[in-house]
Amino acid sequence: MNWKLYKNELIVVASLLLMLYALLYKNNQISSRTQEMLSTKHTVREFRELITLQKTWADKKVSKKVNKLEKIVPSSKVKWSKKGKKLTASYKDLDPKELNRLIINILSMAVQIQELKINRNDSSYDVEFKCKW
Amino acid sequence: MSFLVNNKALLLAYSGMKEQTLSHTVNIMLTPQFYTLKKEKLPLKYLYQAKRIAPSLFDGLFENSEKYDYLVYKEEEEWIFIAYDPEAISDFLLSKSIKPEQVSKIFFAQQASSSFAAPVLLGEKDALVSLDNTVVVVPQLALKENNDIVTFNDSFTPKRGVTLQGIHGSILSKRQTIGLAGFFTLFALMFFAEGWRYTHDSQATQEEMQTLLEENPSLQSDYTRKSIAAKYQAIDKNERRKRDVVKTLAGMIFKGVKIGSFKLNEKAFKIEFVCSDAKVAKRLVQLAKKSEFNSAKVVTGNVVHIEEKL
Numbered sequence: 429m430n431w432k433l434y435k436n437e438l439i440v441v442a443s444l445l446l447m448l449y450a451l452l453y454k455n456n457q458i459s460s461r462t463q464e465m466l467s468t469k470h471t472v473r474e475f476r477e478l479i480t481l482q483k484t485w486a487d488k489k490v491s492k493k494v495n496k497l498e499k500i501v502p503s504s505k506v507k508w509s510k511k512g513k514k515l516t517a518s519y520k521d522l523d524p525k526e527l528n529r530l531i532i533n534i535l536s537m538a539v540q541i542q543e544l545k546i547n548r549n550d551s552s553y554d555v556e557f558k559c560k561w
Numbered sequence: 562m563s564f565l566v567n568n569k570a571l572l573l574a575y576s577g578m579k580e581q582t583l584s585h586t587v588n589i590m591l592t593p594q595f596y597t598l599k600k601e602k603l604p605l606k607y608l609y610q611a612k613r614i615a616p617s618l619f620d621g622l623f624e625n626s627e628k629y630d631y632l633v634y635k636e637e638e639e640w641i642f643i644a645y646d647p648e649a650i651s652d653f654l655l656s657k658s659i660k661p662e663q664v665s666k667i668f669f670a671q672q673a674s675s676s677f678a679a680p681v682l683l684g685e686k687d688a689l690v691s692l693d694n695t696v697v698v699v700p701q702l703a704l705k706e707n708n709d710i711v712t713f714n715d716s717f718t719p720k721r722g723v724t725l726q727g728i729h730g731s732i733l734s735k736r737q738t739i740g741l742a743g744f745f746t747l748f749a750l751m752f753f754a755e756g757w758r759y760t761h762d763s764q765a766t767q768e769e770m771q772t773l774l775e776e777n778p779s780l781q782s783d784y785t786r787k788s789i790a791a792k793y794q795a796i797d798k799n800e801r802r803k804r805d806v807v808k809t810l811a812g813m814i815f816k817g818v819k820i821g822s823f824k825l826n827e828k829a830f831k832i833e834f835v836c837s838d839a840k841v842a843k844r845l846v847q848l849a850k851k852s853e854f855n856s857a858k859v860v861t862g863n864v865v866h867i868e869e870k871l
Contacts, residue, residue: 443745450752481793
């Protein structure tokens with residue numbers, strides 16, 4: 429059989445086979461890589477979450493940031509006790525604005541609130557706050 | 562050995578030739594009896610331009626011009642146009658017992674005009690000669706007696722030839738072949754590219770994970786990861802809950818409502834709201850229940866208590 433006579437058909441069949449091979453390659457890549465990629469992406473997402481958690485709750489700068497709570501109201505109204513990674517603070521005779529500012533600052537800090545007490549005395553408030561980090 | 566060189570035997574085909582018995586494929590050189598020649602000096606630069614205008618040069622010469630194919634090439638300053646009828650050539654070769662599949666390439670005597678410096682005899686009556694660089698068939702009687710005679714052999718084989726495969730055997734034309742092969746190849750490239758993209762994406766994610774692990778070596782250990790997750794996820798959950806409770810309770814303070822006392826620790830919270838009247842207290846309880854503080858209740862007229870676990 430003279431293959432040269434069917435050169436055109438051979439070229440078309442060869443290109444068709446190439447296309448089918450490429451299609452199989454693509455499908456194979458999709459099925460194997462998608463599973464692998466989803467698993468890796470899930471792990472990466474978990475890693476990022478852990479890193480964020482660690483950065484938030486084990487932030488070494490929190491100790492400095494906490495000092496802000498001492499100066500947020502006049503010093504005469506504060507009783508401050510900071511030992512290591514623990515804080516006990518008492519605030520007396522805070523007006524509603526001061527109370528509001530104090531609470532907003534406490535909530536925005538990455539500290540573990542152990543105790544938060546608010547008591548009203550006529551028009552002022554007393555606050556007791558314990559936290560650790 | 563070179564695969565590019567066509568080293569098959571060259572057979573001169575002319576109208577009076579004897580029937581052949583071939584056991585192998587051959588190249589065929591056709592005499593001017595099978596083609597029509599035109600030489601033109603045209604201001605053309607490229608071969609494709611010459612090929613495009615080839616049919617128009619032979620306008621009116623053939624009855625069925627669409628049956629003709631053209632071989633075009635440039636020889637010094639002139640463009641050489643050779644028109645041939647593949648079907649007629651094929652039929653002639655078949656009549657001489659030369660099957661199309663036994664023919665490798667077809668050449669035209671004009672292509673080897675320089676080799677016809679001396680006449681080549683065609684049977685007993687005719688001869689092929691080159692006159693003014695054009696190969697023609699002349700009667701042997703017209704040759705001078707002292708003319709040298711050249712024996713036709715494989716050295717006459719020109720570089721370029723044509724094939725007859727479009728006539729017998731092949732179903733697809735050249736154009737169809739190019740179209741289909743191009744289409745399939747294009748799709749093949751697209752599939753390969755897409756497959757490669759998936760591999761590349763996967764590698765990028767792997768690289769991202771490697772970078773994270775290099776920056777945070779402690780995460781390489783599964784035990785450490787679990788330990789970090791257990792510790793900080795619990796802290797995060799508890800602290801978010803505490804802050805959510807405080808924010809929700811703060812949002813429940815409206816005109817006529819004041820905080821009496823509030824206490825929050827690791828496990829629970831307790832709050833006492835002092836309302837201006839019983840109506841406000843009732844409204845506050847409704848609001849608390851809407852915020853899912855179901856323990857909210859009115860105690861002693863206008864005081865509302867909420868006490869819940871975190």
